Amino acid sequence: MKTLFMLLLFCHVASTVKHSLKYVLTATSGVKNIPEFVGLGMVDEVLAGYCDSNSKTADPKQDWVRDFIKDNPQHMDWHAQRCSRSHHVFRANIVDLKQRLNQTGGAHILQSMDGCEWDDETGEVIGFHQFGYDGEDFIVLDLQTMTWTAPRQQAFITKLRWDADKVSLEYNKNYYNHICPHWLKKYVHYGRSSLQRTDLPSVSLLQKNPSSPVSCHATGFYPDRAMMYWRKDGEEHHEDVDHGEILPNHDGSFQISVDLILSSVAPEDWRRYDCVFHLSGVEDVIVTKLDKAQIRTNWEFPAAVTGVVVGLLLLLALCIAGLFIWRRNNNGE
Template sequence: MWPALLFSVTLTSASTHSLTYFFTAVSGDIDFPEFTVVGLVDGKRFIYFDSNIKKTVPKTEWMKQKEGAGYWDRQTQLAAGTHHAFRNNIQAARGLFNHSTGVHTFQLMYGCEWDDQTGATDGFRQEGYDGEDFLTLDLKEMRWTSAVQEGFSTQNKWNNNRAYLEGRRHYFNTVCVEWLKKYVEYGKSSLEKTVSPQVSLLQKSPSSPVVCHATGFYPSGVTISWMRNEQENHTDVSHGELLPNEDGTFQKMSSIRVTPEDLKKNEYSCVVKHKSTTVRKTLTGKEIRTNEDQTGGSVRVGIIVFAVDVFIIICVAGCMYLKKRREDGQL
């Protein structure tokens, strides 16, 4: 199941770079663009297109500076052509699933990764319909697989087309990686920046889980762990998804359920590790902010609300439905 209204970003190590494109088409009675394209380098948005504005635009200063009008015209033409193709795709999918009415989505995620230390590369592509896996390309086996019976016919058709498969191999192993290297060089100063996380301990009530919330950090790689009396603790712990902030930084949370009595008898702490720093917060009355915290005002916990723009609202509706990272041409 692809989680709705979440936006997933591929996590990479310090030496690994990623280029990822998210396509989302929506049919039915909607009040937002029926088609969007979002491109990300190392998890940071760098281009955007939607069927309302009808043009591809830069989302970083380095893309504005490095590419001229010809590049943006080509990307707009490619996106417009893909929009037309996705209209056909979503109608075909509706037919396969016998959906004649209602709002439906067709999504595609594809891209590549490159390790600038080892030179290793990888590619991924996955399609989805209405929040469920539909078709996935396994680059190592060079074959398509479908998660549902409705996709078997397309799976078999594409697997029997060796020229098509070889074209995909060439794209992911060569074309995509070449563009990724170019974009990384363009945005080197921005992509290599480091911003430390701000860490807070939040709790709705004494009987609620304690949430360790890290936000404002860049790059995206972060780990949150819990300690009990200086020993790593995994009991009654849950971890949230990595989420993007509007300013290009990231946030993540983890929670632990612990009784007031246990908290008095034992020392619990949250440890947040990021390439920029390690932050440790001990669960004490002074550190934990609650709804009754009079110094900071009312604290909203459970769901951390953050600013989002049209990109997140639209792309989120489909893009993150892809649960494995796994195209068709450069956009």
């Protein structure tokens, strides 16, 4: 696994009954134009709260979070204090790591991701707490053995020191097994109308040029538990198909693309192919036939644009003709 930041952006829960609460904390050294420390709180992969070292306060990012804070004002103070405390701890840890690894300059990033997942069908709770440094795993808490594991040799000193801190280990055990899922359940209750909604996407067929694959692109769906694939004669088709990842949109919805390479498909066989989108928890699927007339491209003008261009040219011709007539009439006077 690479950076925790990439994990935050692109990971998604596969089950329809699992909920998650994650805190992603990032501290930087030698990186310009961004806050020295940033904290994100995520519920079911949705940004619920934010803090940084510049604002020095916790900022709720969803209406349902603001409603929760109104009923639980002490929770806002807890997050603000955690943000401030983590900023100072992370800054000191980066200084320590740079000295330990003999790093005198450059840009460095220390991140942590912690929280819990709760299956509201089985009741299973899974806690997690891990750190990454400069894009690689650094140290991870094993909640089964209540010990820290060090993927990197440079983290072994930290492992020994944290394993010896029995008070912190006992707190972590209680927090990730009890406190974290308790708050997660409350968040899910307050945000259920938003977090548990289902939004179907708009689906389009896209192609860059005549030799490019045809991309079946779905955007605007929620949640991110979805699948999309190409079919041939009603059966899922795998040959010459490239599946893209589910990616977030700026508005909290998601998008996905699945490409079909057409070099081996005869034009008369296009009618045998279609693209299927299925959102988990929704019975209906969206089926899009492979139809050349429906493909949007950037290598030829759509009919509507062509009509506008032709209209403008005709208008220009009329204007020029009118100018000549006006000059001829004036010269004749």
